[in-house]
Amino acid sequence: MKASLPGFLALVFALSMICIPEVFAQQGxxxxxxxxxxxxxxxxxxHSGTRPPEGLHLDSYSGVMAGSKDLQVIVKGEPGKSELVKxxxxxxxxRMPKDGPPWLTEKDTALIEKWIAAGAPQ
Ligand code: HEC
Incomplete structure (x- = not known):
């Protein structure tokens, strides 16, 4: 069978439209x-409002980084040591969210770990 060039180009175009945003999303x-x-x-x-559980606010960067009344829930660069990940x-x-399921998806869990591993940038 003779391959059709326009058909091939259309396929390449379609695949790149699917893959390119994904590639950019992975960067950084x-x-x-x-x-x-x-x-x-x-x-x-x-985890918001005036009296969140354990004093832990998760509704702002400063709240997340401040941690709970007892501990830092994020250890920058150390997802394995971060109570939030545990x-x-x-x-x-x-386990959190307390009244789950739904639990976090593997993708979201991995994203949080990656963010902490990168130093939890703002
Ligand atoms: C339904 C309410 C509820 C939701 C939703 C919820 N939590 Fe909690 N969270 C609690 C309560 C209550 C505690 C204290 C329970 C305990 O440790 O005995 C707690 C404790 C924690 C702690 C431990 C703090 C410490 O000092 O030990 C972390 C970390 C935490 N939550 C993170 C999260 C994260 C991340 C999410 C979202 C994925 C979440 N929570 C969703 C109610 C909730």
Whole structure:
């Protein structure tokens, strides 16, 4: 069968439209806005306001970095030592979000880990 050049080009174009935004999205370290989307969707119903559990605000960068009344929940550069990660992966209990499921997707969990590994930039 003779391959059709226009058909081939159309296929290349279609594939690049699918792949290119993905490639750009992967570039660079995640910033707070990327993880804030997850906190807003799954954490702030409890972790905001005047008396959030354990004093932990997750509705702003300063709140997340300030941590709870007892500890820093983010250890910059160390996702494995960060209590926030331990909670969403159920290494520490109770798992967060407290009344889940739904738990965080693997993709969102990985994004938070990547953000912390990159030093939790604002
Ligand atoms: C339904 C309410 C609720 C939601 C939603 C929720 N939490 Fe919590 N969170 C709590 C409560 C209550 C505690 C204290 C429980 C405990 O540790 O015994 C807590 C504790 C924590 C702690 C431990 C703080 C410390 O000092 O030990 C972390 C970290 C945490 N939450 C992160 C999150 C994250 C991240 C999300 C979103 C993915 C989330 N939480 C969603 C209610 C909630």
């Amino acid at each position: 370290a995640p910033v707070f806005a990327d993880v804030d989307r997850i906190f807003q969707a799954q954490c702030v119903t409890c 909670r969403i992966k159920r290494i520490s209990k109770p």
